Structures are given as structure tokens and as C-alpha cells.
Amino acid sequence: MNSAIRRLAVAAIILMLALMANSTYLQAFRAGELNGRNDNRRVRDDQFSVNRGPILIGSTPIAQSKPSDDRFEFQRSYPSGPVFAPVTGYYSYLYGRSAIELTQNSQLNGSDPSMVFRRVVDVVTDRRQQGASVSLTLNAAAQQAAYKGLAGKKGAVVAIEPKTGKVLALVSRPSYDPNELAGHDLTKVSAAWKRLTEDPDKPMSNRAIKELYPPGSTFKLVTSAAALSSGKYTPETKVHSPAELPLPQTTVPLVNENGRNCGGSDNATLTVALRNSCNTAFGTIGLDLGPDALREQAEKFGFGERQLPELGAVASQFPTDPNQPQTAQSAIGQFDVRATPLQMAMVAAGIANQGDVMKPYLVQSVRTADLKTVSETKPESLHQAITPEVASQLTAMMVDVVENGTGKPGRIDGVQVAGKTGTAQTSKEKPPFAWFTSFAPANDPKVAVAVMIEDANVARDDISGGALAAPIAKSVMEAVLGQ
């Protein structure tokens, strides 16, 4: 009998070991997965009660946590909420997080592995966990200028420092107030959420990076870059530029917006073609170079890649296999060419930085509550899109656009501005998009900017588009240059 009892004793131990093994699997190995679940109230409540670090521009917080006396110990607040909403995002108990609040979450709440030592110290000294602060590259004046410029419009502005890739301004309007979503009165929060998500103007969509638009004539910069880089063209090369360019395989010709030839010539130079934004000239170049050369050039500027991981921008697109008329349309930024305002700012920034496109970034540094640096972002080159020679040729052509062509509204007294206008349309019924992309000063660029205005209620020509978008770009550039 005793041998049977002994076997049962062993069996009992095996049962208990199975319990311990299973608990070990659950609590040591599966814990991460379970703690990462959206429906995990423990984690959500806990993080909502953490003294979350601020999001800073310089030393000014644009998102901060202050003690609150309700069931969550801290209240997140956003001074000038709508101005910075596309960057900070929101932090809501019911609806989670977005933008910087989302991507920098582990830094802001102090749970990032890089802060593990600090957390141990906090536990030992019985101090409350405090999140790190995230400093952004934004220029507050430029951001405010862009926000003001877009008042009453639907659109976006992105400004970049060409030499580093620092994002100086990133605005989308109409915007929303993240304070409404961060509140602790959950009934109000859900009402605000409902209102914001059902608003037909989509105030929570980030037009600067998450939406794709036909770039229109601003894409002619890319086509020009491809032309100059091919070696077959110089700024003085004469290009076939009639009022109407008949296209192969179709009866629909490519036309100039004003219905005339290019600057009074059927064979204008590349410089003149860009100055007057002649569709037929760039259609001719597009047909000459072919879609692959255009796509390659576009990709060197950043098309086809998701940029700015801090906010998760979508990738801009150049059509995969266009036929000849589609290629001609693509060369002027129509057909299926789609770009974010961020991408068009990168094109200008790349040209400004001697062809070297820098990786755009928003997070300058992360510091713990006692100001120890956790991480610091260093500028990084994305691609050498064009040679410095081609870049200086293009710069001269863009200066000419602002001084003598469609971009006149972008001029700044005493500063040489290089720019390009654009209007683009998706269909005949919808109002076109107005674009302006530029950088300044042309000889030593400090800022590159792209402005896009959705549903611009203007005539379908570049002069009107420039007139609408360029003043906004101008005020942003002035803000950066301190004028």
C-alpha cells in the first residue's frame, strides 16, 4: 500500500509543479502580451494615473500633467491645444492615444526600457514613477503663423529645416482641442469624441502627413530634377511647349491652364517653363524621360516610404505602370501622383540642402524628470536626391519663379525666396487644391515649407493657387527667419 501512496505523493507534486509552471508562463512570459491589451483596465488606469512627462518646445510645455483631485491622480492638459494637436495628439481614457502621445508613450510614462534603472531607484526610494519629457524640434512662432494662416481654411502646412530635417511647423486645419478628449468627465469625453469623429470636416484627420493629395504643379520640381539629372537638359534647354500638346494613344491633349503657349514661345527654356508652370513643356519632358526616371527621382526625394515615424506619416506615391498619356499627366503632378504636404516640403528641403534630403524628425531629445538625457536625435541623411550642381540650377529656377513668375506672392523683402506654386484637381466638379512650396534664404536656406489648401475656392490656374497658398508660406518663413 505504501508504494501506491508514494506514487500518489509524487503525482500530487507533479500537479503542483504543473500549477507553478503554468503560473510562471503566465506571469513571467505572457505578462507583456496581456499588459499590452487595449481592454486591460489595470494598465489603462495605472498609466492614466501616472505623472506623465511634458511635451516641450524649448522649455514651454504644449502638453503637461498636473495633479488632479479626482480618481485619476493627474490631468493631462494641452495649452494652445488645437494649434499643436496634429503633433501632440490626444491622451484619452476612453479612446487611447495618438501622435506623439502614442509613439512616445513609453518615454512619457517612464516605462521605457531605457529608463529601467531610474524606475528601480524610484521603487527603492519609494518615489512615484515620473515620466520623461519629450522635447520637439518645432518652432513655436512658425507653428502659430501657419495655424493663423490657415484660419477658416481646410489645409496643412509643414516646415522643415533643410540642413537637419528638423520639423519646424506641422499644422492641419480644421483642428480639434485634445483637452476635450483628455478630460476625466467621461460622459463629456465621449460626447466630444462623437462630435469630432462625425464632423464632415474631419478635424481629427492629420492633413499634413496622413492624407494624400495630388501635388499638381509643385511636382514639376521633381520632373525638373529628373530632367537636369538625366544630363539631357540644362535650365536653358528649349522644350516643346505649345498651347496644346497632343498625346499618343488618346484624343485628349495636354493643355496649359491659360490656353496659351509657354511665355509666348512654343519652345520655351526649362527656366521659362517652370516660371510659367507650363503643363505642355513638362508633359514633353515626362514623355521623353519615361515613367521610370520620374519614379526613381521621386523616390530619391522620399516617395514610396513612410516618413516621420514619430507621427506615422503615410507614403507618397508615384503610379506604378502608367501608359504614355498617364506619364505626361504624372509629370505635372496629376493622374495618380499623390503626396503629403510633408513630402512636398521634403522636396523643397532637399533642393535647398544641395540635393541631400535629410530624414525629417520631430523629437529633439528625451530627458528624465531630473534632466538626464535619455536620448538625443542626430540629423541623418535620407538620400542624395540630386547633385549639388543640379540643386543650384533648380534653386536659381525656383528663385526666378518667385521673382518673375507665378510665385510672386511668396516674396519677402530683403530675402531671396525660392518657390513653386501648384494647383491640382481630382475631378472637374471638386474645387482644386492650392499648393505652394518654397525655401529661404535661397543662398543659405534656413527653412523649407509646403502649404496645401484643400477645396481652395479659386480659379484653376497656378497664379490663383499661388496667391492663396504663398502668403501663408511667406509668413511661416518669416517667423523662422525672425522677421
Place this chain on the structure above:
Amino acid sequence: MSIASTSVIQIIPRSRRGVELMLLLIAIGVSVGAYVNIGITVQDKVPASTGYYAAGIGLLAFIAHMALRYRAPYADPVILPCAVLLNGLGVAMIHRVDLGLAIAAEARGATPRAPAAPQQITWTAVGIVLFLVVILVIRDHRRLQALTYTAGLAGLVLLILPLVPGLGADINGAKIWVRLLGMSFQPGEFAKLCLVVFFAGYLVVKRDVLTLAGHRFLGLDLPRARDLGPILIAWGVSLGVLVFEKDLGSSLLFFGLFLFLLYVATERAGWLLIGFLLFAGGAWFAYGTFGHVHKRVEDWLNPFNEQGVGQVANALMGQAWGGVLGRGLGQGRPELLGFYGQSDFIISSFGEELGLTGLIAIILVYTLLVERGLRTALGCRDIFGKLLATGLAMSFALQVFVIVGGVTGLIPLTGLATPFMALGGTSLVANWAIVALLLRISDQARRPQTPAAPVSDETIAMAVQKQ
């Protein structure tokens, strides 16, 4: 071949009551420490009820200890401290969840429920009283053998009681409660005790017949077909409990205990095989036939289903939240499990606040309790005592495995009480009776054998039977 030489291991007789006292002091210290810790973290002060709690647990443990000193001086010194520790920690955690529920109710603007911890302390006192009764009244466990069939009948009646109209109550889908005089009881907890007595007494008599081999199959001696009666009846009763009372846990517990004792009595592994096949068949049948069993299995396989966060999922997230070291007492969210955080899911509350480390420590205390019980069985000099001790010890093992396994997602969840810890009077009281019986048997097993002592009638009868 004498029974003494094959079935009894020699233990040098020492009373070890001093050791027990030391261990008890540690157990009480840990429990009171947990209680105070909870007060400090949740309410920022040493709780006013600490004195009541410490005096209650301490006094009760001391009374039990003194009873052993006088009436069972050779009893196992580890079993009582294990039980006191589990009981004490259980009350502390019940108190912790009380506080959490009160805070949550306040936040909702609702009136908090009456705290459950004082109630549990009262039940502990009742349990200790029963413990004393068992130790003082039952001077020799072999007397229980005379009650074999009485115990069997009592066990069956207790099992059926919840089904009596007007008496039984349906709580959380299981019909295992009886409402009497405004209080709820789970008669199944005492049925367990009665049935183990019955199984042991019955098998002492029938073991020889059941040991006879029938066919040999795959290296196992299978019993004769005509001897299958008892196991089929046990199986049928278990299935009946499952079908009519919808109590998966008790059903499994009763059948498992019978099977284990049958195996120990006959030493025929063939019984285990037959039992396992019967169990598998029954489980498969229940899974296919009964909605509540089906749902339990589904919840186990896929705790995170589209119906939102259920109990099991909630418990799993609580334990994950605790991680390896735990949130610390008073710093988790066990109240998110509601009332279950102090009853069926109390183990999950421990996992959350004490972490994997604390959970393993608790499982080890249970293991110790079980193994000391089985050790008692090994040392016991009579067959009835051996079977009884094995049954009682294994009832803890099975119960802990089934409920902890269910809460931690190892097996489908079945409602069994976590011994000594979970909120619930009947279970607590019954468990104290079980521990008292185990201690009584161990006293006999470890007592110095005086050669001159008269040999009891049963032993002679058995020796005769053996020859």
C-alpha cells in the same frame, strides 16, 4: 508477511510540539504582517482592526495548539501551521478586497457592501471549535470505521440536499447551496469528508476482492468485469452531481478521490486506467451535452472572446499585472474581479499583489500540507487510517489543482473553494475538521509503539484476512 513490516515506516517518536509553536508564531506573524501592510498601503494607517484580527487568529491557533499538546501530542507539527498560515493570509486578502470594493463603491456613489473579513474570522472560530471537537471526541480514528455506511449515507444525503425544493438555492448557476435560517451552506464540503470516510471503510473490507486480477492488457492487470460495480456507481453519482447540481468541481473531486483510494487499496494501476477512461468518457459526454460545461471549456480555450473581458480573462490580466514580484499588497486591483476576488478567484488576487513569487510560495504551502498528510498515511499502522489520511490529503491536492489550475488558465474553470483561503464558511469549517482528522491520525502514527500495548481487534482481523 505481516502488515507491520511492509506498510509502516518507522518514525522516531518525538512530539515536536515546540516546533509547531515556532512555526505557528511565524504563520501568525506573516498573516498579521500582511494585514497591517494592507492597511498601511490602502488607508495610510495601521488598521484599527489589527488587534481584533491578530488576537483572533493568534488565540484560535493557540487553542488548537494546546488541544494538540494535551490530546494528540505526537501529531504532525507542520500541518497546523500550514492551515493557520493559509487561513490567516486568506482573511487578510478578503480584507484587502473588502477595502478595494468599498473604495470602488464609493467612487460610484453606491453603498459599500458589508465587509466579509470579520465574517470569515467568525467562521474560522467555528472551524476551530469543530477542530477541537474532532480532536477531543475522536480519540482514535479507527472508531470511524464503524460508521462506514452511516458516513456513506450521510454523504449521499448531503450531496442531494441542495436539490430538495425549498431548501436548495441556485447561486451562480450551480445548485450546491442550501439556505437555512437565513444562511447559506455548501453541504458538499461535508459530503466530501463523509465520503472519504465511507470510501476508506468500504475499501478496507473490499480491497481483497477488488485486487483480484482479471485480464492482463498492455502490462496492466485489469480487474474482473463483475468487480466493476463500485467504480461504476461512484462514476454515476459523480455524473449525477454534474448533471443535476451543475457542479463540475465537486463531481471531479468525488470521483478522483474514489479512484485514488481504490488505487491505494488495491495497488492495481488498472483501476486508474479504467477510471481515467470513465472520466474521459464522462467529460466528453458532458462537454457535448451540457451548455455550462461547454461554455467553461470555451472560456478556457479562448478567454479573450468577443463577449468582452470575462472573469477568467480578467483574472489572467490581474496575474499578468502582478508579474514576477507582484504589485505589492494593497497596490493591485483585485477588486476588479468583484466579489470573486475574495472567493473563487482569491488565488488570482494573490497572484496580482504578491506576484508569481507569492503564488508559488502559497502553492508550496499547499504542497507541504498535502505531502505531510500523505506522510501521515505512510506512517499510519492501520489500513483504514492509511486510506483515510490519503483521501483527506489528496482532497486538498485535487481541490487546489482544480481551482488554482482553473484560475490560472491551466484547465477549464470549475467552482471549487480554495482550501482555507476562499471566503465561505462551510468550506472553511469542513477543512478544519479535515485537518483535525489528519492530525488525529498522525498522532497515532507517530506515537511511540509500546510493545506491550494490546493489539486492536481490527488489526488482528486484517492480519488473519491477509494470511
